Amino acid sequence: MDQRIVEFTALLRANGLRVSMSEHLDVFHAVRRLGLADRSQLKDTLRATMVKRAVDLSTFDELFDLYFSELGHVVQQATDTLMKSLEVGAADLQNLMEQLQDLLGEREADLSKLAEALLRNDAGRLEQMLREALQKADAQSIERVYQEGRYSHQVAEALGVGALGEELDRLRALLDEMDLSAELRDLLERFFEQRMKDLREMIRRAVRAELEKRDHTQRERDRMANLAEKSFYYLSEDEMRRMKEAVARLAQRLKNVVAVRRKRAKRGKFDVKATLRKNLQYGGVPFRIHFDHRVRERPQVVVLCDVSDSVRNVSRFMLQFVFSLQDLYSRVRSFIFVSDIGEVTQLFEENDTQEAISQALTGNVINVYAHSDFGLAFRQFHRDHLAAVNNRTTVIILGDARNNYNLAHEWVLRDVQQRAKQVIWLNPESRLTWGFGDSEMDRYAPFCDTVEECRNLNQLYRVVDKMIS
Amino acid sequence: MFSSIEEVIERLAAQNYICSRRIATVVYLATALEKPILIEGPAGVGKTELAKVISGALSLDLIRLQCYEGLDEAKALYEWEYAKQLLYTQILKDKIGEILDESTTLNDAVDRIARQDNVFFSDRFLLPRPLLQSITSPQRTVLLIDEIDKSDSEFEAFLLEVLSDFTVSVPEIGTLRAKHVPIVVLTSNNAREMSDALKRRCLHLYIDYPSPEQELEIVRLKVPGIRESLSAQVVAAVHKIRGIDLKKAPSISETLDWARTLTILSAAELSEELVNDTLSVILKYEGDIRKAQEELVDFLRTSKSTEPAAAAAADPDAKKDLLH
Numbered sequence: 001m002d003q004r005i006v007e008f009t010a011l012l013r014a015n016g017l018r019v020s021m022s023e024h025l026d027v028f029h030a031v032r033r034l035g036l037a038d039r040s041q042l043k044d045t046l047r048a049t050m051v052k053r054a055v056d057l058s059t060f061d062e063l064f065d066l067y068f069s070e071l072g073h074v075v076q077q078a079t080d081t082l083m084k085s086l087e088v089g090a091a092d093l094q095n096l097m098e099q100l101q102d103l104l105g106e107r108e109a110d111l112s113k114l115a116e117a118l119l120r121n122d123a124g125r126l127e128q129m130l131r132e133a134l135q136k137a138d139a140q141s142i143e144r145v146y147q148e149g150r151y152s153h154q155v156a157e158a159l160g161v162g163a164l165g166e167e168l169d170r171l172r173a174l175l176d177e178m179d180l181s182a183e184l185r186d187l188l189e190r191f192f193e194q195r196m197k198d199l200r201e202m203i204r205r206a207v208r209a210e211l212e213k214r215d216h217t218q219r220e221r222d223r224m225a226n227l228a229e230k231s232f233y234y235l236s237e238d239e240m241r242r243m244k245e246a247v248a249r250l251a252q253r254l255k256n257v258v259a260v261r262r263k264r265a266k267r268g269k270f271d272v273k274a275t276l277r278k279n280l281q282y283g284g285v286p287f288r289i290h291f292d293h294r295v296r297e298r299p300q301v302v303v304l305c306d307v308s309d310s311v312r313n314v315s316r317f318m319l320q321f322v323f324s325l326q327d328l329y330s331r332v333r334s335f336i337f338v339s340d341i342g343e344v345t346q347l348f349e350e351n352d353t354q355e356a357i358s359q360a361l362t363g364n365v366i367n368v369y370a371h372s373d374f375g376l377a378f379r380q381f382h383r384d385h386l387a388a389v390n391n392r393t394t395v396i397i398l399g400d401a402r403n404n405y406n407l408a409h410e411w412v413l414r415d416v417q418q419r420a421k422q423v424i425w426l427n428p429e430s431r432l433t434w435g436f437g438d439s440e441m442d443r444y445a446p447f448c449d450t451v452e453e454c455r456n457l458n459q460l461y462r463v464v465d466k467m468i469s
Numbered sequence: 470m471f472s473s474i475e476e477v478i479e480r481l482a483a484q485n486y487i488c489s490r491r492i493a494t495v496v497y498l499a500t501a502l503e504k505p506i507l508i509e510g511p512a513g514v515g516k517t518e519l520a521k522v523i524s525g526a527l528s529l530d531l532i533r534l535q536c537y538e539g540l541d542e543a544k545a546l547y548e549w550e551y552a553k554q555l556l557y558t559q560i561l562k563d564k565i566g567e568i569l570d571e572s573t574t575l576n577d578a579v580d581r582i583a584r585q586d587n588v589f590f591s592d593r594f595l596l597p598r599p600l601l602q603s604i605t606s607p608q609r610t611v612l613l614i615d616e617i618d619k620s621d622s623e624f625e626a627f628l629l630e631v632l633s634d635f636t637v638s639v640p641e642i643g644t645l646r647a648k649h650v651p652i653v654v655l656t657s658n659n660a661r662e663m664s665d666a667l668k669r670r671c672l673h674l675y676i677d678y679p680s681p682e683q684e685l686e687i688v689r690l691k692v693p694g695i696r697e698s699l700s701a702q703v704v705a706a707v708h709k710i711r712g713i714d715l716k717k718a719p720s721i722s723e724t725l726d727w728a729r730t731l732t733i734l735s736a737a738e739l740s741e742e743l744v745n746d747t748l749s750v751i752l753k754y755e756g757d758i759r760k761a762q763e764e765l766v767d768f769l770r771t772s773k774s775t776e777p778a779a780a781a782a783a784d785p786d787a788k789k790d791l792l793h
Contacts (some may be wrong), residue, residue, distance in 0.1 A: 030498050034497075
């Protein structure tokens with residue numbers, strides 16, 4: 001059994017769970033105390049000792065079932081198909097098998113272990129033999145679906161299926177010699193045939209289970225990695241949904257990182273004045289040391305988001321990202337524009353993020369079906385909201401700068417840059433296309449402190465990280 | 470100590486705590502293997518309560534350390550009582566003078582004082598904080614480190630030493646070793662991910678909202694005066710509400726509050742009006758309440774139509790109807 005736990009641990013590790021050596025040892029201590037008899041108890045035990053992250057729980061559950069119950073399941077199903085194909089109930093089947101036992105006993109035929117287990121339908125035995133054969137055939141190293149045939153063949157060989165065929169032929173000959181009713185003989189014949197089929201099916205499914213064990217989380221992980229690099233433009237419906245979660249998770253990670261960074265930065269130098277004042281009560285003996293705290297301002301953020309059709313997906317995630325990070329900033333004000341500009345800060349304060357985003361993008365605030373006009377939007381911003389920008393403000397503009405050949409009004413940006421701490425422009429288009437056609441990027445770029453391409457999640461993460469630090 | 474998982478369930482039940490087999494298994498393993506338990510899960514599912522009932526069931530003292538941002542060793546482990554030390558030196562000035570009287574040189578005086586060092590740095594002036602208390606306690610204790618996710622990662626790193634060896638080194642005195650390894654329970658609301666090093670040293674337990682059957686049992690236990698049919702309705706409604714996408718889902722303690730409220734109002738069954746009046750007991754956001762009201766209207770209507778039939782039929786069946 002120790003062997004099986006070691007194997008299972010290796011399986012967990014292969015699927016991305018982190019199981020350390022000491023946790024591994026804990027498992028053995030725990031199992032020694034509680035035993036293995038009760039499967040659900042074993043599951044609880046392993047879960048408590050090895051799975052430490054809530055996100056890994058579902059993976060663990062699936063793998064546990066695959067590893068500890070799958071073979072038993074396979075054998076059980078084979079029995080079911082056997083009964084169905086012979087059209088007998090459980091009791092009849094038992095009867096038949098006993099009859100066969102008696103007949104063979106009379107003739108003192110010896111059976112191989114496999115034949116015995118199979119003909120008696122000894123589930124535990126079958127399971128164990130299957131497991132050994134899988135190991136012998138090295139079925140754990142299966143990687144692709146097309147290898148199933150080859151591994152099934154190897155497992156069959158390891159089990160000795162070829163010899164089993166011959167053995168069954170011998171038994172048939174034995175039975176022929178006996179004086180059996182045609183009906184019984186027929187039933188037994190069908191029993192033999194079906195069992196042979198069952199065995200092949202069991203092998204096939206056992207190999208399939210090995211394959212499933214291997215790649216079930218791997219796939220999930222790959223998908224996630226691809227998602228982070230995939231351009232916002234080409235997301236499918238399903239990917240949008242998962243993207244939302246991914247953005248939330250990234251935001252949380254960033255929050256943790258920043259919290260630690262701030263913490264470290266807070267510790268200041270030894271403060272002589274404060275120390276003296278504080279220790280007057282101890283007669284001037286410096287019992288309590290005082291350090292000064294560096295005050296670190298939280299950045300204020302003003303977001304200007306282009307929500308025209310061409311960049312809507314990016315805006316959506318940008319808004320979500322910024323608002324999930326809200327407590328890192330002292331104040332976030334967001335505006336959306338196509339040709340008119342409108343403020344959506346309040347919308348976000350009153351609704352939860354997703355709701356607010358969908359409201360903002362469906363035209364309740366501004367007309368989202370107009371043609372993009374950056375110049376007009378900037379001018380309106382200059383007229384109505386310039387007060388929002390001061391020397392602590394980071395202004396983030398998100399847009400592709402495709403202006404439909406309207407006036408660019410880049411002077412607004414110059415004014416804004418003079419007032420603001422920094423101006424960041426995020427462009428969801430590839431850098432190669434900037435400045436071509438109606439793109440005004442080249443006009444705006446001189447008045448931005450940073451201009452970044454922001455086409456996927458990883459780029460977004462990098463940009464926001466840079467912004468906060 | 471517990472001798473089996475069944476005993477854990479039984480003895481916790483005696484403390485009015487209903488736990489699943491999974492929880493009991495972890496508790497048993499923690500006491501048997503002397504490992505800390507790290508409990509995670511949504512707020513209000515009884516994480517802290519579990520530590521309390523363990524101490525109750527084993528009749529051990531509970532020592533609680535509430536974590537918060539900025540918690541440091543001085544507040545968690547020990548502190549020197551400066552003021553007391555200072556006071557003693559002041560009072561004992563004469564005595565100190567006596568000791569120093571015979572010395573002729575400065576070196577000699579310093580030596581003499583140094584010999585008295587351990588008077589001032591001894592247990593007498595050591596102010597034990599929760600961690601040190603639980604380690605030096607003459608009996609075994611249950612140490613509850615609550616909301617560990619609120620503390621800083623420096624503190625977490627410091628905890629590692631304590632949790633792995635149950636020793637504490639005080640530079641002036643030496644290393645203090647635990648006479649009895651305390652049963653340590655850490656709870657976390659997952660505000661941040663704990664480090665792998667800490668997790669490695671703990672058994673992990675994830676407590677989720679209980680199943681309707683379990684919650685019903687809990688309600689009956691904790692709110693004794695409640696009517697059978699009402700408690701089933703309350704639990705079913707709460708489970709319905711948890712299914713909605715809310716800012717804050719109602720916890721078990723809020724279910725209990727609601728059940729108590731309804732009992733005080735001596736309600737016989739949930740009605741739309743009653744729900745509207747009392748929903749603020751379980752939901753704490755205006756938006757959530759609105760959402761839940763809409764959702765519950767249908768639910769109440771269907772449950773009402775089954776109600777007369779259920780009253781006629783056997784009681785357990787009525788419960789089933791409501792629960793599924």
